[in-house]
Amino acid sequence: MVNIGAYWANRGETVLMIDMDLTAPGLSYSPLLGDHLHTEGPGNGFSDLLAAYYRGRNTHPDQLHFMPPSLLMREVHPPDKNGMPLKEGHWNRGGRLLAIGAGTTHVPHLKHHETTSPHAAALADEKESLTVIKDIPPADGRGEEETLEEYSLRSLALAIREDLDSWREDDRCIDRVLIDCRTGLPELLELSLGYLSTRMVMVVGLNEQNREGMRQLLTALQKRIPIGAFPWALKVVFSPMPRTDDEDNVIAALNESKKLLKSLMRIDPLNNERESPPETSLLHYTPRLATGDAPLVTTHPHILYAREVREIAKWLEGDFRTASVVESFKDRLDETGDFLKPEEVTRFPGATTTRRSNPSVGLPRWFWPLPREVREDIDRRTQKCNELITFNPDIKVDKDVFLTKLSWSVSANADEKRQILRKAESLSQEQVDQLLDIFDEERQKFGSMAEEQWEGLLNHYWDHQKDWAEIVDGAEGVKRFLTAPLKGESLHPSWETWPTYWTNSADVLSEQDPDQAEQLYQRAIAADPNDANALGNFAIFITTVRKSKYPPAKPGALFS
Numbered sequence: 151m152v153n154i155g156a157y158w159a160n161r162g163e164t165v166l167m168i169d170m171d172l173t174a175p176g177l178s179y180s181p182l183l184g185d186h187l188h189t190e191g192p193g194n195g196f197s198d199l200l201a202a203y204y205r206g207r208n209t210h211p212d213q214l215h216f217m218p219p220s221l222l223m224r225e226v227h228p229p230d231k232n233g234m235p236l237k238e239g240h241w242n243r244g245g246r247l248l249a250i251g252a253g254t255t256h257v258p259h260l261k262h263h264e265t266t267s268p269h270a271a272a273l274a275d276e277k278e279s280l281t282v283i284k285d286i287p288p289a290d291g292r293g294e295e296e297t298l299e300e301y302s303l304r305s306l307a308l309a310i311r312e313d314l315d316s317w318r319e320d321d322r323c324i325d326r327v328l329i330d331c332r333t334g335l336p337e338l339l340e341l342s343l344g345y346l347s348t349r350m351v352m353v354v355g356l357n358e359q360n361r362e363g364m365r366q367l368l369t370a371l372q373k374r375i376p377i378g379a380f381p382w383a384l385k386v387v388f389s390p391m392p393r394t395d396d397e398d399n400v401i402a403a404l405n406e407s408k409k410l411l412k413s414l415m416r417i418d419p420l421n422n423e424r425e426s427p428p429e430t431s432l433l434h435y436t437p438r439l440a441t442g443d444a445p446l447v448t449t450h451p452h453i454l455y456a457r458e459v460r461e462i463a464k465w466l467e468g469d470f471r472t473a474s475v476v477e478s479f480k481d482r483l484d485e486t487g488d489f490l491k492p493e494e495v496t497r498f499p500g501a502t503t504t505r506r507s508n509p510s511v512g513l514p515r516w517f518w519p520l521p522r523e524v525r526e527d528i529d530r531r532t533q534k535c536n537e538l539i540t541f542n543p544d545i546k547v548d549k550d551v552f553l554t555k556l557s558w559s560v561s562a563n564a565d566e567k568r569q570i571l572r573k574a575e576s577l578s579q580e581q582v583d584q585l586l587d588i589f590d591e592e593r594q595k596f597g598s599m600a601e602e603q604w605e606g607l608l609n610h611y612w613d614h615q616k617d618w619a620e621i622v623d624g625a626e627g628v629k630r631f632l633t634a635p636l637k638g639e640s641l642h643p644s645w646e647t648w649p650t651y652w653t654n655s656a657d658v659l660s661e662q663d664p665d666q667a668e669q670l671y672q673r674a675i676a677a678d679p680n681d682a683n684a685l686g687n688f689a690i691f692i693t694t695v696r697k698s699k700y701p702p703a704k705p706g707a708l709f710s
Contacts, residue, residue, distance in 0.1 A: 162243030175252035195253020233444030307345030378511030381597030389433035468600020512644030519627035
């Protein structure tokens with residue numbers, strides 16, 4: 151956490167780190183910690199905030215007793231070249247690093263969960279290693295199932311957020327908040343992962359006990375993270391990794407952990423496919439971690455550990471563009487053989503959106519462009535599948551799965567997809583497996599994109615799904631893609647909350663079929679009455695339609 155915080159502070163951001171690891175606090179004892187910002191801070195930390203909350207909850211459960219976390223913040227100094235704090239120094243570009251320590255107050259209400267895991271009995275002797283992690287609640291609560299204690303805890307989280315959001319010093323706000331928390335304390339886990347966090351990083355080792363912990367936490371997060379959102383919400387970091395990570399036992403343990411990760415993913419009811427797993431990273435051990443307290447990302451920026459920390463930080467930011475990701479996967483596609491020739495990809499900007507699901511989530515299976523009666527008839531659907539693609543009889547592949555993943559790809563354009571379909575029979579097993587891996591990794595990468603880039607990503611997916619409709623069923627498929635949703639045939643249900651989905655179709659039909667285009671524009675505005683693009687395009691359309699339907703009268707026509 152300190153390394154990521156230092157990386158952002160050195161880029162000119164104001165970053166707050168909160169040590170919620172009350173069992174084994176680390177940040178709280180850093181020699182880089184400086185003075186508290188407020189007189190109420192010395193001697194207090196996050197445990198004091200919690201103690202005040204629980205004392206109030208126990209005596210007046212209908213009231214929220216709140217200690218503002220902003221009063222507990224203290225400065226974190228940048229290190230010199232020897233790792234010692236530069237008390238008069240500054241982070242680069244005016245950045246600032248702040249911290250809230252764990253505190254020293256005992257919080258008696260916080261106890262380890264007492265039920266044990268049936269899978270963990272042989273893993274260790276310590277009781278804590280056998281505890282079961284209870285379900286993490288959704289960020290907006292459990293609805294009618296929410297208990298008074300959960301509601302109270304969610305109210306505490308809201309108060310913490312509002313206090314930190316409103317903090318200002320020299321007209322600077324807090325840009326990012328990092329929280330360190332371990333899994334042993336159920337309510338603390340609910341507070342941090344359930345109500346306070348936006349994106350999460352799970353650090354896990356490679357032994358069997360750590361795999362059990364990963365299994366429990368991923369299971370507990372399934373109510374917190376919607377289906378398909380794991381790549382966006384969570385990153386799994388395997389650490390500490392030995393420098394000799396090419397040894398057979400290390401490779402085997404890593405593969406076993408990744409296999410478990412995939413097995414824990416849920417089936418998406420929208421397409422009956424397993425959701426993409428979280429992205430994974432490695433964080434290698436270095437002796438410098440054991441012998442110093444300075445953030446290596448600033449003191450030794452070129453070592454492997456620092457590079458890996460920066461990659462994790464970039465994931466937390468969602469720091470990549472759609473076009474650059476497409477290009478990287480096009481390079482991967484090119485490596486599978488010389489039967490594809492990548493084309494130039496146009497870079498396009500993302501746009502800020504209201505909270506909707508990532509457009510890569512909930513995509514339909516490959517046969518969605520076909521007429522409903524064909525989609526619902528397994529024999530006719532299978533016949534169409536066999537018409538589209540043929541593999542060498544020796545190749546082990548599920549054609550239905552391959553077509554579905556090909557249909558979802560945005561790194562392969564329409565011509566490249568047709569080439570894959572035409573030349574599938576000549577592909578080797580290795581090439582088929584490589585293509586499937588690329589399609590999976592591509593979807594996982596787009597699934598982790600920052601929310602402000604989703605609308606731009608949807609435009610990209612919209613173009614590729616329209617092309618797929620033509621590949622599968624020609625002009626009729628394209629027509630179905632554009633107009634079937636108006637007749638209640640929901641082909642891409644996860645996109646229907648996006649005005650862009652409707653506007654794109656309306657723009658295509660504005661001249662061919664003005665009546666249906668008008669209905670599509672109305673659906674776009676219904677999805678978001680304040681969407682400037684939908685309102686603007688609709689206004690232009692109405693003006694154009696009125697001019698074409700009601701041309702100005704010819705001179706003298708009124709008097710003839």
